[in-house]
Amino acid sequence: MKIFSVTDITRAVKDVLETEFPFIWVRGQVTNLARPASGHIYFTLTDGDAGLSVVWFKGNQRNGGNGGEESVNPLTGEIESGAPLELEDGMEILCAGHMNVYPPRGTYQLVAELVQEQGVGDLKLAFEAMKRKLSEKGYFAEDRKMDIPRSPKRVAVVTAATGAAVRDFLKIAETRGTGAEIRIYPTLVQGDAAPAQIAQALDAVSDDGWAEVTVLIRGGGSLEDLWAFNTEPVADSIFRSTVPVLCGVGHEVDVSIADYVADKRVATPSHAAQELWPRREILMQTVDEMDSSLTRSFENFLTMRYSRLETLQKGLSWLSPAQRVERLLLSFEEEGERLNRAAGKFLKTKFDTVEALGSRLSFAFGEERIERREQDLAGLQRRLARAADIFLKDKQSECETASNSLRMLDPESPLERGYSLVTIEKSGTFLRSPDEVEDGDSIRLRVKSGEVRAKVTSE
Incomplete structure (x- = not known):
């Protein structure tokens, strides 16, 4: 823990206060006015709620109390004449100056450089x-x-x-x-x-x-x-x-x-x-910044152009006739080698296939093989003949049965036995019941040797 001396604290407050308020204007009312023999003026500036100690040194007073001789305004530098402002308790004034700390008493005060009356009513x-x-x-x-x-x-x-x-x-x-x-x-x-x-x-x-x-x-x-x-x-x-x-x-x-x-x-x-x-x-700094920005932009521009140039050179070399011929020759060599490899592989595959087919053909068409095939063929022919004979007999029997069935289902077969088929002329349908016709309806009677037309009567 650091222990400060009174001087250290006072000096620190003085540095802060004088740094923060190097020149200020303060408005207030004069109280506790004092005019010692030194010619300096001391008073308190108050607004009713707070008071501020003010010292107006003789050298800062307009005309310095020199009996109306000309003097220089400390703020404007203008030559002014006339008696200095006569302060009185209760007067409303404006003070301009800087803040400082008076170490012997540890108090702060405003050192006035200019004091002027706060306006005139009219x-x-x-x-x-x-x-x-x-x-x-x-x-x-x-x-x-x-x-x-x-x-x-x-x-x-x-x-x-x-x-x-x-x-x-x-x-x-x-x-x-x-x-x-x-x-x-x-x-x-x-x-x-x-x-x-x-x-x-x-x-x-x-x-x-x-x-x-x-x-x-x-x-x-x-x-x-x-x-x-x-x-x-x-x-x-x-x-x-x-x-x-x-x-x-x-x-x-x-x-x-x-x-x-x-x-x-x-x-x-x-x-x-x-x-x-x-x-x-600030202008020079701006120029420096612009110069740096221009330099960076120019370097970036050159970098981009160099990159573009390299790309174009590569593209140009790729499109060059000599390079193209060289690439084609290289491609021809590679394709020739691939063709030779493919041809060799193709021929080997075909030779292997022919050899395998020869072996299979020799096995399939040898004398013993042919003899066994002839015996098998003779046996199959005999079996086929027997099967065909049985098949034809079966089919003939089925045909006879179907023919008999068709004859039985033929609607005209009853005509052979003296029956007839009656159809209603207006509808063309077979007559199955007397209720289907009325007096005067035309009907057709079909018999074995032709048709007969007739009309229905109730007698």
Whole structure:
């Protein structure tokens, strides 16, 4: 059984927590706010059911407390100015950062890199009103949206020319795909003049007819900072664009009206480049796989062709006249040998048969044999004569008996003694009873020397 030390357990929890949550967004309410002299800010972020400790180091605070001097946004890379966000207990905020474990106390906490207020009431109402209006007009309908081309060669990018968004987009684009031509349509992305400039740039892309896809991007910010992308002129220009629009405004949690109208939305400007072009290592791996597949296919093709060639060569050699003559000669030799063997066997069989018949003939037709046959024949002749005489006498007696029987059965023999045969003329049958005739019926009387016709009367 292994026994862990407190340090080991803490280190293991730290590794797991920081690996699983390298960068997250958390929404909640500020409580237990503390501002020590170091300039760091400590507070608890709660949603009513749970609390999360947060530390906002001075170096990560916008403007770093430098009294309104310009500073760089740690997430977007954009130059910003103005006083840092003033936190108060009870304020609803969004925090972006990474999780870590503080070993001395064994507690976990969120190290904030960006803190922004969770919306403004009036802007939220205006956002929802604009969303409902454009939804009713069909701006968000999926069936009107165009497909975003994969690996485009001509890309128009509508964004601030010097912002971090375009730098991130171009940096990612350099490492992906097989190369493409990118045109920047510079415009303001924040402020009162931004909506009209964004709409004008989007219309210019459509009018040029050059690009395969339009990329509309901007780095993250507050709802006020991103408000240009929630305006109707920008939504109208995206809706009437003849070029597919890919929108990557703000961060994952920032959803603008432009995102809803665009043909496709991505989380960040970097994701826009990732959406358009595959990674080059994946392309190279695909090429390697295709090369290997082509090599295997070519080897299989050659193997099949070699096998086919061998089959054809065998078939050709089999059909060759010289080979055919050689096979015929060989066949003739084999058949000649078989014929010789069959002839020898046939002759031997016949010789044996003749010899056997000669022996039987000699036995059957020798002098003693002939003499015995003559004696047997004489005896059979005498027996045949006696048998024939007896047979003829028997048959003659049978004939006489049959003749007498026939004479007795002859219907005309009684006529010799004065009898007659009476037949009914109409039926031709013999008359056997007086009931078979009536007055006036004709009858025939046959006597020894002829026939007599008569009619029946009752007198």
